[in-house]
Amino acid sequence: MDPTLAQLRRQYPMVSDLERRARWRMPRFAFEFLQGGAGDETGMPRNRAALQSVQVVPRYGVSVGAASPETELFGHRYAAPIGIAPIGFDGIMWPGATRLFAQAAQARNIPYMVGTLATETIETVCALAPDVTWFQLYPLAADDHRVTFDLAARADAAGAKVLAATLDVPARTKRPRDMRNGFGMPFKLTAGMLWQAGIAWPWALAIAKRGIPTFANIERYSGPGRDVSARYVGQHVGGGFDWEVLARLRDRWKGPMMVKGILHPKDAEKAVSLGIDGIVVSNHGGRQFDASPASVDMLPAIAAAVGSRATVMLDSGVTAGVDVLRALALGAKGVFAGRAFMLGLGGIGDLGAQHMAGALIEELTLAMAQSGVTTTDQIATLATHHPGAWRFDA
Numbered sequence: 525m526d527p528t529l530a531q532l533r534r535q536y537p538m539v540s541d542l543e544r545r546a547r548w549r550m551p552r553f554a555f556e557f558l559q560g561g562a563g564d565e566t567g568m569p570r571n572r573a574a575l576q577s578v579q580v581v582p583r584y585g586v587s588v589g590a591a592s593p594e595t596e597l598f599g600h601r602y603a604a605p606i607g608i609a610p611i612g613f614d615g616i617m618w619p620g621a622t623r624l625f626a627q628a629a630q631a632r633n634i635p636y637m638v639g640t641l642a643t644e645t646i647e648t649v650c651a652l653a654p655d656v657t658w659f660q661l662y663p664l665a666a667d668d669h670r671v672t673f674d675l676a677a678r679a680d681a682a683g684a685k686v687l688a689a690t691l692d693v694p695a696r697t698k699r700p701r702d703m704r705n706g707f708g709m710p711f712k713l714t715a716g717m718l719w720q721a722g723i724a725w726p727w728a729l730a731i732a733k734r735g736i737p738t739f740a741n742i743e744r745y746s747g748p749g750r751d752v753s754a755r756y757v758g759q760h761v762g763g764g765f766d767w768e769v770l771a772r773l774r775d776r777w778k779g780p781m782m783v784k785g786i787l788h789p790k791d792a793e794k795a796v797s798l799g800i801d802g803i804v805v806s807n808h809g810g811r812q813f814d815a816s817p818a819s820v821d822m823l824p825a826i827a828a829a830v831g832s833r834a835t836v837m838l839d840s841g842v843t844a845g846v847d848v849l850r851a852l853a854l855g856a857k858g859v860f861a862g863r864a865f866m867l868g869l870g871g872i873g874d875l876g877a878q879h880m881a882g883a884l885i886e887e888l889t890l891a892m893a894q895s896g897v898t899t900t901d902q903i904a905t906l907a908t909h910h911p912g913a914w915r916f917d918a
């Protein structure tokens with residue numbers, strides 16, 4: 525192992541170690557944009573508590589020396605069923621974030637679902653991470669979705685492996701921390717933010733080196749420049765996909781296609797009936813709808829509803845390898861983590877995402893050995909206790 529990564533492994537074994545450091549290394553407005561949620565912010569602790577409540581019964585007497593988290597997803601063999609989730613405007617939280625995520629994912633051989641609102645283009649990301657890039661799409665409804673379909677075509681031409689359409693942002697939401705910090709679109713550095721940035725010198729040095737980020741995918745449509753693209757994003761990006769547009773997208777995208785942000789089994793079934801290949805069970809990390817259930821509590825019902833017709837994955841609240849084991853025990857084929865990877869960058873800097881990937885993969889391998897399984901497929905056979913699981917009888 526790279527000696528620096530080996531040292532980081534010893535120094536910062538848990539996400540909580542990184543969070544503590546990110547809090548002072550990032551300016552407050554950026555840290556709170558990352559860590560904030562909708563409304564009263566009950567959704568985020570609910571995600572964590574729900575995951576932590578899932579118990580998995582270990583089996584003993586099995587030789588686990590060869591436990592391996594390698595997993596095949598949509599025809600590619602990954603080092604582990606753990607992906608980096610899309611994070612819009614990631615470069616404002618850690619300058620260079622999109623590139624760093626791409627490089628970390630390629631180096632560790634894990635999926636990177638880069639977002640429409642990332643701060644490098646899909647073409648750049650596919651060049652940096654040719655084997656592991658997936659593309660997350662938001663709708664841009666103007667002109668009968670001309671830009672939506674163009675973005676998908678660009679992702680295809682660049683070599684993205686999987687397309688994921690996000691459904692769980694049907695409208696703007698209210699994030700009080702961003703309001704108090706004056707953090708909005710178009711992004712403007714206020715005097716207060718400059719003060720916060722001055723204290724957070726690791727971030728300030730990084731931004732001095734790399735510049736204030738822009739919505740790189742969008743500049744082709746908006747015209748160049750941070751303010752221009754941000755205004756365009758504010759005006760045009762968002763609103764949920766409806767099923768009719770998803771069906772048209774399905775028609776055009778020839779490779780595997782997922783929907784991200786599903787919580788009701790009936791919505792999962794609807795997606796499968798349109799030919800969608802995968803579902804990301806997610807509540808957007810508690811950032812959109814504060815009353816939504818924890819995504820892990822909806823997972824078993826959704827996995828049962830779609831059966832083997834689609835690949836079910838989970839995000840929202842994953843911060844440890846044992847969470848990945850929990851999700852797989854309840855029917856997921858893999859997970860994504862958002863904040864954990866960004867806290868890696870905020871807490872450590874450029875190597876943070878690689879470090880985080882290494883920590884999660886190692887923890888999953890250890891959790892597999894502790895529970896007596898050697899392949900990720902076997903995890904689904906483990907007995908679980910899941911007090912928060914929802915049941916749908918209708």
Ligand SMILES: Cc1cc2nc3c(=O)[nH]c(=O)nc-3n(C[C@H](O)[C@H](O)[C@H](O)COP(=O)(O)O)c2cc1C
Nearest residue numbers: 609610611612639690808809839840841861862863
């Ligand atoms: C700062 C931030 C920005 C995000 N931006 C996007 C985005 O542009 N598109 C998207 O589909 N999801 C976005 N998400 C949601 C993540 O992809 C993912 O669903 C969520 O972070 C999972 O929860 P976790 O952070 O607890 O792992 C964002 C999340 C965060 C924290």
